[in-house]
Every structure is written in structure tokens, then in C-alpha cells.
Amino acid sequence: MLNIDLHCHSHVSDGVLPPSDVVTRAAANGVHVLALTDHDDVAGLAEAQLAADQAGIALIPGVEISVTWQRRTVHIVGLRIDPLHPALAYGLHDIRVGRGLRAQRMSEDLARHGISNAYEGARDYAVNKQMIGRTHFARWLVEQGHARDVRSAFKHFLTAGKPGYVEHEWTTLDNAVSWIRASGGMAVLAHPGRYDLSTRQLHLLLDAFRSLGGEGIEVVTGSHHPDEYGKFANLARAFGLKASRGADFHRPDEGIDLGRLPALPHYCKPVWQGWPEIENLFAHTH
Numbered sequence: 001m002l003n004i005d006l007h008c009h010s011h012v013s014d015g016v017l018p019p020s021d022v023v024t025r026a027a028a029n030g031v032h033v034l035a036l037t038d039h040d041d042v043a044g045l046a047e048a049q050l051a052a053d054q055a056g057i058a059l060i061p062g063v064e065i066s067v068t069w070q071r072r073t074v075h076i077v078g079l080r081i082d083p084l085h086p087a088l089a090y091g092l093h094d095i096r097v098g099r100g101l102r103a104q105r106m107s108e109d110l111a112r113h114g115i116s117n118a119y120e121g122a123r124d125y126a127v128n129k130q131m132i133g134r135t136h137f138a139r140w141l142v143e144q145g146h147a148r149d150v151r152s153a154f155k156h157f158l159t160a161g162k163p164g165y166v167e168h169e170w171t172t173l174d175n176a177v178s179w180i181r182a183s184g185g186m187a188v189l190a191h192p193g194r195y196d197l198s199t200r201q202l203h204l205l206l207d208a209f210r211s212l213g214g215e216g217i218e219v220v221t222g223s224h225h226p227d228e229y230g231k232f233a234n235l236a237r238a239f240g241l242k243a244s245r246g247a248d249f250h251r252p253d254e255g256i257d258l259g260r261l262p263a264l265p266h267y268c269k270p271v272w273q274g275w276p277e278i279e280n281l282f283a284h285t286h
């Protein structure tokens with residue numbers, strides 16, 4: 001059985017490990033095929049590829065794009081992308097510029113609530129100064145003693161209605177899917193169970209995503225409760241979408257580790273079906 005994990009983060013976005021350490025850790029955990037999917041940036045992929053060659057595992061170039069759909073944030077994972085494709089590269093660059101401005105507005109809002117210099121603090125936590133996210137603010141808030149841990153930082157700050165939360169317009173669903181496809185990749189809706197959507201809205205999202213050229217949804221992910229796997233496996237089937245598996249690993253001491261999730265339900269059509277990277281692995285083992 002191949003161990004395939006198609007969603008994780010390095011310190012290029014809001015993970016804590018360098019890309020090469022993410023890959024080495026995956027290999028040590030028995031992962032055969034790993035996709036690095038940093039938020040809105042592909043800057044870790046070259047280093048990850050070198051490490052994957054060394055470790056003898058297959059690396060799938062990936063990205064997780066932040067999107068606003070019907071005034072909600074959803075995440076679209078791109079798999080087997082070409083990180084050098086201009087439309088994708090420029091699109092991601094624009095999102096990162098937006099992140100910088102958003103971070104300053106978040107900081108201003110925290111200042112209004114008596115917490116100053118948050119921008120500088122969060123920026124210190126971001127290894128990649130172009131990719132500042134809420135997680136970097138959360139880590140700084142913990143360091144400053146405003147929250148016990150990252151989880152409670154997200155509970156008391158940074159989320160709708162709480163200090164440090166600002167509305168933000170990410171890119172469109174259409175753009176994200178188009179850039180991924182233009183670069184030769186496959187678009188996968190990340191952790192559909194994490195969005196606060198009614199059944200009707202979820203179906204609308206899956207319909208819209210599919211008609212724009214989206215091809216898969218995450219079924220087995222660290223963001224889903226095991227009880228939800230069946231529901232999303234069935235939805236994938238009903239909407240003609242393939243199924244993906246990924247830990248959404250960010251750091252060793254939090255959430256599910258690389259390659260440790262259960263397999264996809266047997267009736268799922270996996271996103272990796274027919275990928276040359278998988279065929280090549282079989283070629284090497286025989």
C-alpha cells in the first residue's frame with residue numbers, strides 16, 4: 001500500500017519546519033508520495049524537491065490558495081502545478097501583497113484593543129516575510145501572554161467578532177482554479193468540512209467548483225473528524241469529484257503527523273489515479 005499525503009506546510013507559510021525537514025520527516029514516517037502545499041506561495045518547492053530526491057520519495061509540487069467565495073474564505077489546493085507558470089506566480093504574488101496589507105489592518109485592530117506592535121511581532125514569526133498569516137499573530141499573542149496557546153489565541157482573537165479580525169477579500173474561486181489548471185495542475189477543494197456552510201451552500205460550492213474545472217475534494221484530512229470521511233466520500237462520488245488525503249501538517253507538536261491518516265474509503269476515486277509519479281514508483285519496486 002502506498003502512503004500518499006497531499007497537504008502540508010513548511011515555514012514558507014505557517015508551518016514551522018524548513019521544506020527539507022518536512023520532506024525528511026514524511027519519508028521517516030513512511031510516506032511515498034508527498035505534496036508540499038504552502039499557503040499562497042511556492043517558494044519551498046525547489047528545496048523540497050532536492051530533499052525528496054535525497055530521501056527517495058516522490059514530491060508533488062503543490063500550493064494552497066486562499067479564496068473568497070460568497071463572502072467566505074475557502075482554500076483550494078493545487079496539485080502537480082508548475083510553480084514557474086506566470087499566471088499562477090503573479091496571482092500568488094498579488095495574494096501575498098494583500099496578506100501584508102491585511103496584517104497591518106489586523107495589527108491596527110489589535111492596537112485599538114490595547115495590544116500594540118502586533119505587526120512587527122507577527123512579522124518576526126514569519127520566516128517568509130511575504131507570507132504573514134493569522135498563525136504568526138497567534139504565536140506572537142501566545143509569546144506575549146495574551147493567550148495560553150495557539151488554539152485559544154484563535155478563540156479569543158483573530159476570528160470573526162474578536163480583536164485582530166478584519167474582513168479580507170482573497171482571490172476568486174474562478175481565478176484560483178484557472179491558475180492551477182493553466183499551470184498544468186489539478187484543483188482540489190481543501191477540508192470541505194471546515195467551512196461553516198449549510199448543506200445547500202455546500203452543494204452550491206461543489207457545483208460551482210466543478211463547473212469551473214475543479215477535480216477533487218479532500219476526504220481524509222486532519223481537519224475532518226473520522227466520522228465525516230464517509231459523508232465527504234459520498235459527496236465526492238455524487239458530484240463526480242475525486243478524493244484526496246492529506247494531514248494538513250503544520251508542526252510536530254500539533255494535529256496529525258505526516259502520513260499518519262487512515263486510507264481513503266475503498267470506493268473513492270483517488271486524485272492520484274493515473275499520475276505518472278505513482279506509475280514510476282511501481283516501476284522502481286519491480
Ligand code: AMP
Binds near residue numbers: 039066134135154
Ligand atoms: P490565514 O490564511 O492567515 O487566515 O490563516 C489561516 C491558518 O490559520 C490556517 O491554515 C490554520 O493553519 C490556522 N488556523 C485557523 N483557525 C485555527 C484554529 N482555530 N486553531 C489553530 N489554527 C488555526
Ligand code: MN
Binds near residue numbers: 135
Ligand atoms: Mn495554515
Ligand code: MN
Binds near residue numbers: 064075191
Ligand atoms: Mn486550509
Ligand code: MN
Binds near residue numbers: 248
Ligand atoms: Mn493547509
